[in-house]
Amino acid sequence: MAQPNFSIEFFPPKTADGVEKLRATRGRLAALNPAYFSVTFGAGGTTQKGTLDTVLEMRAEGLAAAPHLSCIGGDEPSIREILQQYQANDIRKLVALRGDMPSGYGLGGSFRYASELVEFIRKETGDWFWIDVAAYPEMHPQARSPQDDLQNFARKIQAGANAAITQYFYNADAYFQFIEAAAKIGIHTPIVPGIMPITNFTQLMRFSDMCGAEIPRWIRLKLASYGDDSASIKAFGLDVVSKLCEQLLAGGAPGLHFYSMNQSEPVTQIWQRLV
C-alpha cells in the first residue's frame, strides 16, 4: 500500500508575535516530515497577503507549502492577480475554496461557488496547479441535502480539481459512507480526511457550530464532564482522535490533513501514535 500522505494546515498570523510563534511551531512540525503544509486564506481581504507571505517564508526554509485561495467576494481580475503571483513564485499546488464572508459583508464578487473558482483557475492557468477542494462527509451546513451536496462536490471535480480534503468529523462512518457515495457516482479522486485535534471544549463547540461538524454526544458529554480540567480534556481528545485516525487509515484513507490551529503539540502527539 502507498504510504499515506500527512499534511498540516496553518492560518496566517495577524501579529508579529504570531509570526514568531508560527516559525517555532513549524520548526517543530517540520521534524515530522509532512508531505506539505497548507496556509489558509481569509475572505474579505483579512489575511490574504499573510497567506502568500507565510507560504513564501516557508518555501524559503525548504518546506513544501501550498496556499489556500477562496473566491467569495473576489472578482476575476483580483483572483487572476493572485494566481499570477502564485505562478511567478513557482507555486504548483493550492486549495481552492468558496470561503465564508465575515458578517457584515454582502456576497458580491464574480464567484458564487468553489466549482466556479476551479473552472476559472483551469481556464486561466491550464494544468499549472494541483488543485485540492473541500469535501463534507457530514454535509456542508448550507446544502439542501447530502445528495445535493455530493452533486455539488462532483461539480468541483468535474471542473478540474485533483483531490479533496474534508471538513473535520469524529464519525469515521460518515467519511467511509461519503467515499462510497462518491465512488458510486464515479468519483475516485483522493479524498483526505481533515483531522481536528481536541484540546479545548469551548473552542471546539464554537467551531463545530459554525462549520456543521458533529461532536458525537458521548464525546461532548465526556468533554463537558472534565470542566476546567484541561489536562484530562487533552488526554481524552488525544485518545479519541488518534483512534479515529487509525480507523481511517486502516479503512483506506489516502492520508490525513491536520488542522493544527498553529499549535505543534496536539498534532505531534497524534502523529507519534500513528507511526
Ligand SMILES: Cc1cc2nc3c(=O)[nH]c(=O)nc-3n(C[C@H](O)[C@H](O)[C@H](O)COP(=O)(O)OP(=O)(O)OC[C@H]3O[C@@H](n4cnc5c(N)ncnc54)[C@H](O)[C@@H]3O)c2cc1C
Ligand atoms: C479543507 C478545508 C480548507 C478550508 N480553507 C479555508 C480557507 O483557507 N479560507 C476560507 O475562507 N475558508 C476555508 N474553508 C472553509 C470553506 O470556505 C467553507 O466551508 C465554505 O462555507 C464553503 O467552501 P467550499 O469551497 O466547500 O464551497 P462550495 O463547494 O462552493 O460549497 C458551498 C455550498 O454551496 C453549495 N453549492 C455548491 N455549488 C452549488 C451550485 N451550483 N448550486 C447550489 N448550491 C451549490 C454546496 O452544497 C455548499 O452547501 C476550508 C474548508 C475546508 C474543508
